[in-house]
Amino acid sequence: MAINEDEESRGQEQIRESLLQDENSPADGEYEPSQKSSQGHHWMVYFSTFVSVCGSFEFGSCAGYSSPTQSAIREDLDLSLAEYSVFGSILTFGAMIGAITSGPIADFIGRKGAMRMSAVLCIAGSFCIYFAEGALALDIGRLATGYGMGVFSYVVPVFIAEIAPKDLRGALTTINQFMICAGVSVAFIVGTVITWRNLALTGLIPCVVLLLGLFLIPESPRWLAKTGREKEFESALQKLRGKDVDISQEATEIQDYIATLEKLPKPKFLELFQRRYLRSVIIGVGLMVCQQFGGINGICFYTGDIFETAGFSSSIGTITYACLQVVVTGIGAAFIDKAGRKPLLLVSATGLVLGCGLAAIAFYMKVHELSLQAVPILAVTGILLYIGAFSIGMGAVPWVVMSEIFPINIKGRAGSLATLVNWFGAWLCSYTFNFLMTWSSYGTFILYGVVNALAILFVIMVVPETKGRTLEQIQAAING
Template identity: 55%
Template sequence: MAGPMEPEGRDAAGKPLLVRVRGSSSDGGGRRRSGSASSSSIAVVVGSTAVAVAGSFEFGMSIGYSSPSQMGIMGDLHLTLAEYSVFGSILTIGAMLGAIVSGSIADRASRKGAMAISDVICTLGYLLIAFSQNYWWLDIGRVFIGCGIGLLSYVVPVYISEIMPKNLRGGFATVNQFMICCGGSLAFVLGTFITWRTLAIAGVVPCLLQLVGLLFIPESPRWLARFGHSGAFVAELQKLRGQGTDISEEASEIQIFTEKLQRLPESKMLDLFQKDYIHAVTAGVGLMALQQLGGVNGILFYASQVFVSAGFSSGNTGTIAMAVVQVPMIGLGVVLMDKAGRRPLLMVSAAGTCLGCLLVGLSFLSKEQHWERDFNVFALAGLLVFIGSFSLGMGGIPWVIMSEIFPINMKGSAGSLVTLVSWLGSWVVSYAFNFLLIWSSYGTFFIFATICGLTVVFVEQLVPETKGRTLEEIQASMNSSLTPFHK
């Protein structure tokens, strides 16, 4: 095992400028260079990722919960459509509250601590829903769940990106979206067979699994370095890279970059809008806004109703088909992430969601205009194309890029802003969706198609390719004030 880190020179404040691992050699002793994965490191990062994405699974179940539960909750608690729309969309209000404090909590309580806090909040929320007897307890529980997943939606991809070697980061980070899809798919399927109260109890299970798993996984080395835990930083990085791996080069790069960042003034939200960070902020915020305004959460929250409105006798077949499509497509995205790159997958994904919305819009237009030919099948095909395409890239890659482009001194405030924008967009779409369908069903999907088409242009013009680069390299290239720190 590598020895402790040693400083090589100090700045004016007495802080170490460079660290090395005693007794390690980059070319001797049979030790591997950090950055390539050994079998032992793979086991650790797989286990750590599995625990982290239990939160993503919870996220997906929470998003998918409202669609199969709609008829049961409205019938049992005598809710109107407007009241149920509040229940469906209020999750995003809670998520916005969670997003506002997500960066601060993840910085102060650590990445693992933030996940544990979110698990407790989500568990309380699901129990309130499961045992609710009136409208108010139902909505309070939904807000609690929203707060929990608002925090999870930030901290899970950040934790995964911070523990991964660069050659695995993209694929493993996309597992976040894969598990969101799995959670949503399970909620869709289970909701057709069990009651809404039992489904709420099922939502507690991934929270408990993650709470237990957090006891056994390492903390983010970059968080430890940022907050001065140098001994733990080395130990956790060594654990993640494997005991036979030379971590001196990677550890020095992280430590140097972190020490340089600590010389900068304490970051505030307004600092993000300085010219040094504006490229990263524009890419991060723009991707999140376009991801949500393309209509995904309206479709996921109310999929059953969309199928019925399109002329199907029941929404169950369509929602199960959506669940079946999601999982293999996100799996394909995981495989392609570090091969094809982020940008190509994003553009193909956005183009596919555009096509899907056009097909659904055409189906509704044919019904409203009483065309002789029956285009109902276009609604099913369009939603499957939309969900499959979204799962391929637009679902997960914006969160991967968000976790990569902001330096760790700005990551708390930037992550809170980006996550808040995502959930604000989600709330706008999920709350307005039912009313938009009443206004113009085909017009709603044509609007979504336009936004998805604009996403292709946005990605081509402003989103960087981050495949195969360290976080420090990416952040220095995206933020002009940091470029001298990485030379």
């Protein structure tokens, strides 16, 4: 049934004044009340954020696992290239399923319940990999960790956005992306000095910390309010804001906002493609295509093998890669509200094209035996430029833009669609990478370079700048 546009306009007008007036909008359209959040002590908010981002660290650990372990796993278990490609890429397939189901799960059993379930699956998956004696057990373990990773990718930032006061939310939500990069980097570095089985067990550490921490932190007050648990809602909010803080105004405004939100029409999936929403959907989905089809997961998953193929030390290259990723991600997070979204995307995509170009030249020279002594340094420079460029913008900015451009009544479904496209691209890229490298090493990087060049055109022609504008201004400009 078509959406009643007059009803939708009235509903949005009722909440226009109460929506958050900055770019760092909470996930799923959640509301941040007007009460000054600088009152009271925020130690419980900090602690709750720390506990939840253990899931982000586990996300990164799972993503980074395959890069330093490829040679050892294939040798120990006698896996073919095709079998290892399935193992490497099935993580993203599991994450795709996890991302699709994460919203309903988090709404049904709560944010804490979803994180608890994800941690248990990641622990089970890690043990499967540790005890694996063949491809089947490896794939089952990888699929389980991937599913948990997909749920974490949704529920952790949502939980942080729902518990954090306005003046802290921007800083706290950036910790999610930073911890993902930290998890990847630690896996890269530790994987160079311990066996692949023991590396699988390191994923247990953040999961155990998360499981224990969940007993000590409150559930999201907004989820409790949505489910009608009034006493638990007030108790959780009080615990987060401090026992001496008057939460009555904040509690009332949250409940009023949620009641109004429930009245807004929720379009069906196909209605996302009607004219009034089409541009925002194109922007959100298009940025996810640019992010994933430019090659990031293939290069991230198989970094060690790329360095070895180029004739460079896998250990040194991987450690350098890992350190660079963390530092540049931190820089990008610091500048996103100063430089703007669009400039960071353009700088990032340009760096990706240059990085792919250098790597392509290096592998072309190796194949044709031209200046072989220059091949390793060119390849390493290209890969490091690529990961630095990705970390500064293309890694995080598409998620920020996506959270800003969708009207509140389509945010859930449209966000799920964009997330699905993202994980599908991650799976396809990671699965095909080894086959592409076998086909043509330099051709692989030329292909990725072309995709990133097209991303530059997409950003210039389609993506708006959203810095310094209210959500209403952004959405009116895009969907009006």
